[in-house]
Amino acid sequence: MADDRYLMGLFLEENGAVDAVGALGESSFRIEKVFSPVPSHRLAEALKIKKSWVGLFTLLGGVFGFFAGFLLAIFTASRWDLIVSGKPVVSLIPFLIVGFEFTILFAVFGNIMGFLFLTDLPRSDWRRHYDERLSGRYYGVLATCPADREQELAALLERQGADVRRMDRDDPPERAAARPEQAHP
Amino acid sequence: MPLTFAKIDQTVLDTLRPAPKSYWLVVLLVFAGLLAGAACWAYQILTGLGVAGMNNPVHWGTYLINFVFWVGIAHSGTLISAILHLFRAGWRNPIARAAETMTVFAVCTAGLFPFIHLGRVWMVYYMLPFPNQRTLWPNFQSPLVFDVVAISTYLIVSSLFWYTGMLPDLAIIRDRAEGMRKKIFTVLSLGWTGEHEQWRHYVRIYLFFAALATPLVISVHSVVSWDFALGVVPGWHTTIFAPYFVAGAIHSGLAMVLTLMIPLRKIFHYEEIITVRVLEQVAKTIIFTGLIVAYAYGTEFFIAWYSHNTVEIEVFLWRAAGHYSVGFWIMVTCNTVAPLLFFFKKIRTSIKWLFVISIVVNIGMWFERFVIIVTSVGRDFLPHAWGVYAPTLVEFGIMIGSFCLFFFLYLLFVKHLPSVSMTEMKETLEKGGSHGG
Known part of the structure; x- marks a missing residue:
């Protein structure tokens, strides 16, 4: 909604952020994003986040790689029907090594591609609704509400121990905060 | 003052401050x-491979010795970052980044040696499988081609693993940098913000990376060992080579981790992050790998004796008592006896001893590769073709150049990118309780 307000609750402790997520879940406010300086299982549980399915990309990459490596070796060997070292032209065991290395290589490519695709990285609009303190030591809960309920949302976050900051839609980071350590000693 | 999130950030970010003149002097050197x-190398290219000391019967000299040495060094990085990650060994976290970086630069250095050994380096494209007017293709039955595939895969995978692991840290630097540095780190961090959707997938891909890198690291040095073991050469043609090489690689890599970590810890005031306990754990692992290596040395001799193969027996006796016996005993002492000193707590918790023994093991592991490669081909089946080999100044120059390349890249890294993973250190702290801001 165009007149929605974005409020960020910043927490020094994981507990505060987890409690805030719980409280917001029980309210009618919407959680937009949750930030943390480290991966947090407790936040993931509170948000009821399902396991990532990035592994599917990894698996597909691996399967593709196995056949690509194996077929490349077979194709190149079959260009000349020349018996080398007494081995058959299409030697399955040596080609298995090529297949194995390609499996790993393409599984990793799939892994990376899946990650970039699912997280929408790289992105240029990362500054939107972001506070630079979040990469250091703060946990952040970004929630939205209609303009007339802004105070209510701020009060809810403050009750959980948050330092609340209003995030305007196109808030540039330069204006959004002073140097992180100065603002919050 | 106990370790906190802020202190971890500050300690690591302090290492990225503009470097003093002494740093640049070392870099210049x-x-x-x-x-x-x-x-x-340029001289060798212009003059020909004859400027190296390799000749009949020793065609594989320091270039291949250095290749195996650097590939070995590269292994413990992945061991620490991937295998120990799967085992949830918390002590890996302070040294994982530095070890991963060591892996990437060591593979880059190792990767140069086949090119150098090739002599006519411009012919390297013969190894690439692409349609060409010669209608020739690489022979994928050859262990040398396995090697090209394995090392290239290892370089790409370890580089991606290293970079992916660094993403959250790059964002931390981005958020605290200014001017051009901020712009550079903005691009490098790809817009990472640490939101739950990113962590959700990140944790998973990191796990998959570790799971994929673990068999890869074992396969790569196995493939390197098959460069030798698949040749019908006494001293090489044994089934023990793959596990023997993998254990040796991890042994040398762990020693190099200590060699790099100890000065890094002192210079960058990482004492609270890279604690003596962490170094002690590395030392304990070195005892373990040292014992495996000792077992492999013993097994080689036992099998030579037990096989009643006179050629095999001759090669191993020559190793221990012949022309290169000094190298052999350096290898045995440095790799198997010196690490035993780590059984004493006083020694494995002494920074000075840790540093000295790590260098001793590095020297020993270089000699191991020398002994394996040179003594086997130098004492082949035909007594009239036996010969010895000594590296020339050109080979020594290239070897020193390779060490300088590695340390040059490493020195640039430690002052421009985070040498300790801030995020993983915070995770360790978070698991241990409150981080206190």
Whole structure:
């Protein structure tokens, strides 16, 4: 909604952020994003986040790689029907090594591609609704509400121990905060 | 003052401050060594491979010795970052980044040696599978081609693993940098913000990376060992080579981790992050790998004796008592006896001893590769073709250049990118309780 307000609750402790997520879940406010300086299982549980399915990309990459490596070796060997070292032209065991290395290589490519695709990285609009303190030591809960309920949302976050900051839609980071350590000693 | 999130950030970010003149002086010195190595290589290209000491019967000399040495060094990085990650060994976290970086640069250095050994380096494209007017293709039955595939895969995978692991840290630097540095780190961090959707997938891909890198690291040095073991050469043609090489690689890599970590810890005031306990754990692992290596040395001799193969027996007796016996005993003492000193707590918790023994093991592991490669081909089946080998100045120059290349890249890294993973250190802290801001 165009007149929605974005409020960020910043927490020094994981507990505060987890409690805030719980409280917001029980309210009618919407959680937009949750930030943390480290991966947090407790936040993931509170948000009821399902396991990532990035592994599917990894698996597909691996399967593709196995056949690509194996077929490349077979194709190149079959260009000349020349018996080398007494081995058959299409030697399955040596080609298995090529297949194995390609499996790993393409599984990793799939892994990376899946990650970039699912997280929408790289992105240029990362500054939107972001506070630079979040990469250091703060946990952040970004929630939205209609303009007339802004105070209510701020009060809810403050009750959980948050330092609340209003995030305007196109808030540039330069204006959004002073140097992180100065603002919050 | 206990370790906190803020203190971890501050300690690591302090290492990225503009470097003093002494740093640049060391970088310059190392760069000069690198240029000297490059000049030696250029001389070899212009003159021919004959400037190296390799000749009948020893066609594989220091170039291949250094290749195996650097590939070995590269292994413990992945061991620490991937295998220990799967085992949830918390002590890996402070040293994982530095070890991963070591892996990437060591593979880059190792990767140069097949090119150098090739002589006519411009012919390297013969190894690539692409349609060409010669209608020739690489022979994928050859262990040398396995090697090209394995090392290239290892370089790409370890580089991606290293970079992916660094993403959250790059965002931390981005958020605290200014001017051009901020712009550079903005691009490098790809817009990472640490939101739950990113962590959700990140944790998963990191796990998959570790799970994929673990068999890869074992396969790569196995493939390197098959460069030798698949040849019908006494001293090489044994089934023990793959596990023997993997254990040796991890042994040398762990020693190099200590060699790099100890000065890094002192210079960058990482004492609270890279604690003596962490170094002690590395030392304990070195005892373990040292014992495996000792077992492999013993097994080689036992099998030679037990097989009643006179050629095999001759090669191993020559190793221990022949022309290169000094190298052999350096290898045995440095790799198997010296690490036993780590059984004493006083020694494995002494920074000075840790550093000295790590260098001793590095020297020993270089000699191990020398002994394996040179003594086997030097004492082949035909007594009239036996011979000895000594590296020339050009080979020494290239070897020194390779060490300088490695340290040059490493020195640049430690002052420009986070040498300790801030995020993983915070995770360790978070698991241990409150981080206190």
